[in-house]
Amino acid sequence: xxxxxxxxxxxxxxxxxxxxxxxxxxxxxxxxxxxxxxxxxxxxxxxxxxxxxxxxxxxxxxxxxxxxxxxxxxxxxxxxxxxxxxxxxxxxxxxxxxxxxxxxxxxxxxxxxxxxxxxxxxxxxxxxxxxxxxxxxxxxxxxxxxxxxxxxxxxxxxxxxxxxxxxxxxxxxxxxxxxxxxxxxxxxxxxxxxxxxxxxxxxxxxxxxxxxxxxxxxxxxxxxxxxxxxxxxxxxxxxxxxxxxxxxxxxxxxxxxxxxxxxxxxxxxxxxxxxxxxxxxxxxxxxxxxxxxxxxxxxxxxxxxxxxxxxxxxxxxxxxxxxxxxxxxxxxxxxxxxxxxxxxxxxxxxxxxxxxxxxxxxxxxxxxxxxxxxxxxxxxxxxxxxxxxxxxxxxxxxxxxxxxxxxxxxxxxxxxxxxxxxxxxxxxxxxxxxxxxxxxxxxxxxxxxxxxxxxxxxxxxxxxxxxxxxxxxxxxxxxxxxxxxxxxxxxxxxxxxxxxxxxxxxxxxxxxxxxxxxxxxxxxxxxxxxxxxxxxxxxxxxxxxxxxxxxxxxxxxxxxxxxxxxxxxxxxxxxxxxxxxxxxxxxxxxxxxxxxxxxxxxxxxxxxxxxxxxxxxxxxxxxxxxxxxxxxxxxxxxxxxxxxxxxx
Numbered sequence: 302x303x304x305x306x307x308x309x310x311x312x313x314x315x316x317x318x319x320x321x322x323x324x325x326x327x328x329x330x331x332x333x334x335x336x337x338x339x340x341x342x343x344x345x346x347x348x349x350x351x352x353x354x355x356x357x358x359x360x361x362x363x364x365x366x367x368x369x370x371x372x373x374x375x376x377x378x379x380x381x382x383x384x385x386x387x388x389x390x391x392x393x394x395x396x397x398x399x400x401x402x403x404x405x406x407x408x409x410x411x412x413x414x415x416x417x418x419x420x421x422x423x424x425x426x427x428x429x430x431x432x433x434x435x436x437x438x439x440x441x442x443x444x445x446x447x448x449x450x451x452x453x454x455x456x457x458x459x460x461x462x463x464x465x466x467x468x469x470x471x472x473x474x475x476x477x478x479x480x481x482x483x484x485x486x487x488x489x490x491x492x493x494x495x496x497x498x499x500x501x502x503x504x505x506x507x508x509x510x511x512x513x514x515x516x517x518x519x520x521x522x523x524x525x526x527x528x529x530x531x532x533x534x535x536x537x538x539x540x541x542x543x544x545x546x547x548x549x550x551x552x553x554x555x556x557x558x559x560x561x562x563x564x565x566x567x568x569x570x571x572x573x574x575x576x577x578x579x580x581x582x583x584x585x586x587x588x589x590x591x592x593x594x595x596x597x598x599x600x601x602x603x604x605x606x607x608x609x610x611x612x613x614x615x616x617x618x619x620x621x622x623x624x625x626x627x628x629x630x631x632x633x634x635x636x637x638x639x640x641x642x643x644x645x646x647x648x649x650x651x652x653x654x655x656x657x658x659x660x661x662x663x664x665x666x667x668x669x670x671x672x673x674x675x676x677x678x679x680x681x682x683x684x685x686x687x688x689x690x691x692x693x694x695x696x697x698x699x700x701x702x703x704x705x706x707x708x709x710x711x712x713x714x715x716x717x718x719x720x721x722x723x724x725x726x727x728x729x730x731x732x733x734x735x736x737x738x739x740x741x742x743x744x745x746x747x748x749x750x751x752x753x754x755x756x757x758x759x760x761x762x763x764x765x766x767x768x769x770x771x772x773x774x775x776x777x778x779x780x781x782x783x784x785x786x787x788x789x790x791x792x793x794x795x796x797x798x799x800x801x802x803x804x805x806x807x808x809x810x811x812x813x814x815x816x817x818x819x820x821x822x823x824x825x826x827x828x829x830x831x832x833x834x835x836x837x838x839x840x841x842x843x844x845x846x847x848x849x850x851x852x853x854x855x856x857x858x859x860x861x862x863x864x865x866x867x868x869x870x871x872x873x874x875x876x877x878x879x880x881x882x883x884x885x886x887x888x889x890x891x892x893x894x895x896x897x898x899x900x901x902x903x904x905x906x907x908x909x910x911x912x913x914x915x916x917x918x919x920x921x922x923x924x925x926x927x928x929x930x931x932x933x934x935x936x937x938x939x940x941x942x943x944x945x946x947x948x949x
Contacts, residue, residue, distance in 0.1 A: 323379075327366045331713035332706060334359045338495045342682030346492055350396055350403055353483040356491035357424075358393035360720040361431040362386045363713060368434040389427055395420050403477055413472040421476040425728060428482065432721040439771035443780070444725045451736035460745055463737040474735035481731025485598045486723035486779050494591045494719055496681040499712030503685055504660060506708045507692040507700055512656035513538050514556055515649050522643040526630030528564040529574050532557035533622055536578035537585055546774065546811040546819035549579035554826045562827065565635045572827035573837035576812050576819045577622045581842070583774055583808045585615045587668060591719055591775040592807065594677065596800050599782060605671055610797060613858040613871055614805070618845045621878045625841040628886035655695025663688040719775060726779035733783050743787025754792055755912050758850050761785045762806045769810025771818060778807035789853075798856040802849045809846065812838045840885060844878040847907050854909035855917075873921055877906035880928060895934035902927035 337355065346352045362385075370381040395416065396403070406413075413421075425448070433441035450457060455465040466474075475481030479488070517534035521527050532553070539553045554575040561571035583589055586608040593611070597604040629635075650657050666687045670680035689705075692698040700708070733739030746764070750757035764785055769777025781803050789799040811819040817835040824831030839846075852858050857870035883890050884900035905924035910917040 323366075327363070328706070328710050330359070330363055330366060331711075332709045334363060334713040335499055335709040338491075338499065339682060339685070341492070342496050342678045342685075346678065348400060348404065349479050349488070350483055351400055353479070353487045353491045354396040355393050356495065356720060357428065357482070357487060357724045358389045358396075360713070360717050361427050361724075362389035364431040364435045364717045364721060365389065367714060367717070385427065385430065388423055392420055392424055392427065406477060408473040408478045409470055413469055413477060417472050417477060418468070421472045424476060424482060428721060428724045428728065431717075432725050435717050435721050436725075436773065436776070437771060440722065440725055440773075440776055443772075444728055447729050447732050447738075451732035451738055454736045454738055460748075461738065461741055463741060466735055471735060475728065475731045480734055482724060482727050484727040484730050486595055486726040486730070486775070489591065489595045489598055490716075490720050490723040493677040493681055494594060494723070495712075495716045496678055496685070497588060497591075498716040498719065499709070500663070500681055500685050500688065502708045502712035502715060503688050503700075504663070505711070506704045507659045507688065507698045508653075508656045509660040509698075512649075512653045512660060514553070515644070515653065516646065516657070518638070519644050519646040519649045522638045523640065525637050526626055526635050527638045527643075528557075528561045528635070529566060529571070529626045529630065530623070532561060532571075532574050533578045533619065533626060536575055537582050537619065539579070539582065546576065546580040546583065546808075547822045549582060550575055550819050550822040550826065553579070554823055558823065558827045564638065565633060566629070567633075568827045568829035569833040569837055570629055572820070572823035572829045572831075572834040573841060574622075574626055575826075576817075576823045576834060576838040577625075577841045578619075580808060580812050580819055580838070581615065581618045581622065584611050584618060584805065586611050587664070587671070591723070592778040592804050595723075595775065595779060596782075596804055599786075600797060600800060602797070604677060606797070607801075608671075610801060610859040610861070613860070613867075614801075614845070614848065614852070617848060617858070617874055617878055618842060620875060621844050621882060622841050624879055624882045625886060628882065628888040631888050632886065653697070655692065655698030658695065659688055659692040659698050662691045718773060722773045722776035723779070726776045726783075729780055730783050739783050740787055742784050743791060746785060746788040747791050752792075754794070755850070757788060757792060758802070758853060761788060761803065762846075762849070765803050765806035766810045766813050769807045770813075770816035772810070774808050774811060777810050778804050781807050794853055797861065798853050798859055801859060802853050805845075805849050809842075812842070814839075843885065844881045844903065844907070847904075848874055848878075851907055851909045854911045869917075869921075873906045873924075876928070877903040877924075879903075880906070880931075883931075890931060890935045892935050892938040895931045895938065898927050898931035898934060902931060 337359065341347065341352060347355070365382045365385040370378045370385075399414075402414075403417075429441050429444055432444065450461075452466075452471065454461070454463040457463075476483075514531070514535050517531045517538070518527075521530035521534055524530060535557060536549060536553045539549050554572075558571045558575055561574065562568060566574075583592065589608065589611060593607045594604055597607050600607075644652070663684050667680055667684040670683060671677065675683075689700060692700055730739075733742075746760055747757060750760055765777070765781040768781045768784065772780070782800060785803055786795070786799065789795055789802070811817060812835055814820070814832050814835040817831065817838075820835035820838060821831040823829075823838075824834045827834065848858075851870070851874065855866070855870065856862060857866040858874065860867060862870075880899045881903035884896040884903070887896060890896055890899060902924045905920050905927060908920060910920055913920060915923075
């Protein structure tokens, strides 16, 4: 008996040692991965194949290390992970050793080497398996189906049939060239998205995250409904940095949602507020998540152009959210947060000056370098260096070696999801280009719309949302752009306005039922039905589901027209947002007929004049007349409700 007990104790000690050694090895891999990317940010990126393949293989290996096979830590399952890690590192080594040959190879002419075929299959399987673990089965399944559809496209039913493609072309299209696995999405992830994630990790370890919540509380906490307005401000800032609405809900919602519930908001509305604010962060400059960087690469324009184009749409989005919060606050009689629980803004800046300086100086340096024309990865790298320097000036935000290691470790771990999602998106793009299915699908969508442009836009919006169900926004946008972008180009609606249209609805897939990732996350935190949360979040931002149709026809708010048009459209759409929310929420107008006039007025102000037989001027005039009828109807109704004194 004693011998058995001793043996069991020895086995446990051995297991603990192995587990501790394994955790150390995983952290070391994560730190090395972060240092590799920081090195390229400082001294320039390596050749395309080396930089992008190292990024994918390292983060695939890290994924296999941190997410066990079958979710089990048993030795036999971890052996599977060790094999996959070894294959990932061998793939990186293969690219490095064969870089010159692959670089000089004439794609689609020179036959690939036998090992090229082998590593094409291995690399695709590794990425799909890593995606299944870190992103989810849905994206992995979609990529697999598209791959199979592309490979067997010659056997697909009409109208999706395309000529068979030789196996060698698949190797060149997906592995050897930068058209497939090492394509634009992977390039963006490997060069600057990863560095943004690392920067966010550094901001977190310096305490800037807690500062943002406290600063938001000091700005709007005293106002009626301050608890919900804090969530709007804080989640907007966090959402822009994180690039994931669901991740942001977990990051800030664990603080903001309980606070909203504490002050009287219904569980579902508290969740919806967090969802709407977090979702909008992805269209809020300066960072806008990862999708905006990929959009800039697709269009071949500077990221600053994308960021500037997003300013007015983002402002309209948050006008809608903020008004909805205020209307619900008044309707439910929610009181402000007590004065003694809130510090003045200057007091927050004074007591948390280390955190404040770390955040604001870093963002200002990033802005400055981007506007001065520095490459994005160089700008982010120096922003991280400035962050470390500024944080070291104050004891409260100072980062020691231990926190430095934590930031590097956490940055790489946080980047695994976006890295695998973009790698999968690159596989999809390569498949669609190699097989020709992308163009075929675009032609099918145009035919489905029957040549009616407004119907085509509705179809593209719907498909963008559906394609994004259950996926990170970046992958959803890339997939939608690949499949639906050609449809808009076919009717002369390409360029920035088309890509921004697709991007917007890909973002909205995270709040649109039945598969609304952010709403399910918020529902879990708020203890509310996720579908109810999603529907209320959609209600809060409903005007912004219509506005994109306006700017596709008339891209004034994207800063693509003269100043006079920009001013007119901004004012008209701002008024339209308020009017439609008045109609939906019943504040400050309560009469149902008056609310109907408000909604009609908002629609007239938002409708693009190109689809109506009247001019923009007439639409605005009639819209304002309807707004006037709203005011008169509400005034008449209130006048009738006031009891009158009898003269007798």
